[in-house]
Structures are given as structure tokens and as C-alpha cells.
Amino acid sequence: MEGLLATTKNFLSKIEKYRRGSSHELGIIWSEAGMEHLKKYLENSRDVKSALKKIQTYLVTIPTKPPVLAVNWHLNYLKQNGIDVENLPAYFDESDFAPKEALVEINGRSFLPDIFRHFGHLKSLEGIKELWSKNETRVLELGAGTGYLARLINQQNQNVKYVIIDIPETLCFSFMRLSDEFPDKKVLLIDQPGINEKYNLQDFDLIFCPTTFKNEVLDLNYDLFINTASFGEMKSNDVADWFDTIQQKIKPTYIFSVNRYLNTLIPGEHDWRHEENGSCLFF
Numbered sequence: 001m002e003g004l005l006a007t008t009k010n011f012l013s014k015i016e017k018y019r020r021g022s023s024h025e026l027g028i029i030w031s032e033a034g035m036e037h038l039k040k041y042l043e044n045s046r047d048v049k050s051a052l053k054k055i056q057t058y059l060v061t062i063p064t065k066p067p068v069l070a071v072n073w074h075l076n077y078l079k080q081n082g083i084d085v086e087n088l089p090a091y092f093d094e095s096d097f098a099p100k101e102a103l104v105e106i107n108g109r110s111f112l113p114d115i116f117r118h119f120g121h122l123k124s125l126e127g128i129k130e131l132w133s134k135n136e137t138r139v140l141e142l143g144a145g146t147g148y149l150a151r152l153i154n155q156q157n158q159n160v161k162y163v164i165i166d167i168p169e170t171l172c173f174s175f176m177r178l179s180d181e182f183p184d185k186k187v188l189l190i191d192q193p194g195i196n197e198k199y200n201l202q203d204f205d206l207i208f209c210p211t212t213f214k215n216e217v218l219d220l221n222y223d224l225f226i227n228t229a230s231f232g233e234m235k236s237n238d239v240a241d242w243f244d245t246i247q248q249k250i251k252p253t254y255i256f257s258v259n260r261y262l263n264t265l266i267p268g269e270h271d272w273r274h275e276e277n278g279s280c281l282f283f
Helices: 002-019 033-043 048-059 068-080 114-126 148-156 168-181 211-217 236-250 271-276
Strands: 104-106 109-111 137-142 160-166 187-189 206-210 224-228 254-258
Touching: 002 033, 002 048, 002 168, 002 187, 002 211, 033 048, 033 168, 048 168, 068 104, 068 114, 114 148, 114 224, 114 254, 137 148, 148 160, 148 168, 160 168, 160 211, 168 187, 168 206, 206 211, 224 236
Parallel strands: 137 160, 137 224, 160 206, 187 206, 224 254
Antiparallel strands: 104 109
16 A cells, blocks of 8 residues: 555656646635645655545544534435435445544444435436446546545446546545555556557546546546536636536536535625636536
8 A cells, every 4th residue: 555655646746747737727625735735644644544534634624513413314314215324335434544523423333424415426326227237337527526426336336437537636535545445446547648648548447537637538438427516616617618528528428417506605705706606507
């Protein structure tokens, strides 16, 4: 696993020079300060597990008190739909590197509240039966964050080929996490242009691609495109560019998107969000 940590550090050192020429701007939530924090956490970590713990503590909002109401709402909703959380497979439990202050204990099992949101997405996707009955299902997820949904989809479906496009700050996390959890999968982390000349991308089970190099992975004939909870954090110009890319270049068979209809805008507090408030209109 030390090799995985070294690969991540090397990736960051390479990606910074390419990123400066990227046309995509980071929103205020993912400012350049995130990269500085990430480099610091990686340098001060002895192994992948400790790096993941530090980064997740930074990425996850630690509640001032346990979110009991929210969790109970999800549990009741699942129960009404015939799903017993106690009988979910063990991989739904949160990993041991998660910040303990953010966890919710349910009958001896540990969950981050976000897991229920991703589980809801998973159940929705399961309804598309023809997707998962194929010999090979190719998925492209834009903005996978900490890799929750990618983790669940890969656990549930052995025939999936998964590509993640994301900003380096979160791509590092999903890369380390999923590589650690799926050691038998063939993994590629793209850290330079022209990767198609070196590798046959069809051969890889998991591909991690920074937004700067998105064009490297757009021609793989995707069955499913996923974006959840990140279009609302992008500037509207970038969202427009992504919708054009989806329609004109990726052309997936299915699109699954779950995002805020509109952002919360409190005058004087969220004025910067005026530039990040149009994703719902591009549909």
C-alpha cells in the first residue's frame, strides 16, 4: 500500500503543471487551498489508511451533534420500501479510516449518514435491468467525490468497467480508496495526455481521470453516465460545457443525475453562488 501512496503523490506533482492550462475553473467550495491541504496530508501520512483518514476528515462535514433525525428519516423510508438495513451486506458499513465523530452507530454497525443517499441512488439504478444483465457494463461518473456510489456499484456488479472524472483533490481520495478496496481490479490513474497511445483503455476495470484530461476517456461507448451532487457546485459555463460533452461526445445510453434544483442563496452570504445556480436549466 505504500506504493499506492507514492503513486498518488507522484500524480499530484505531475497534475499541477497541466492543470494551470485547464479551461475549467474551480468553484469557491473547491478552491486552490484544497490542493495545499491534500499535499500536506499525503506528506504527513505513513500509509494509505492514515492518508484516507486525514483527507476524509477534511472532506466530510463533522456534525456538531449526531444527525439522528436525518438518519431515522432514511431508515424509516427504507423500511417502508421493504429494505432492512441490518441485513445489508457488510460492505455498506463505513471503512475504519472514517472520522469517528461523523459516524452513526446502528445495532453495532457504523455508517456515515451519506451512505443512505448513495444507497437510494443504487436502488434507482438497479431498476434499469438491462444495464446489469450485460456481459460488460461501462460507467462514467463525473464528480465521484469520495467514491461512495462507485464503491457500491462495483461491489454489487462484478461485470462493471468504471471510469471516474474528477478534480485532483477528490480523485486522489477515490483512487486510493477504491484501489485499496478492490486489489484484484486492473486500475489506471491518468497523469499525462496521450494515454491512449500507451494503453488500451478497454482493458482496465477502474480508470481515474482528472478533469484536465477528460478527452482521453470520452470515446469508450458508455452505457451509463452518472453525476450526483456536483453540477450544483460548478460554474454555469462549465455545466454548459459538460452538457455539450455528454450530448455530442459521450452519448451514453442512460444518464443518471441527482442534483439540487437550485442552490440556497442568502443575500450577502452566498452571492458567489449566482455563478453556480443554473445546472437544472441545462436539461
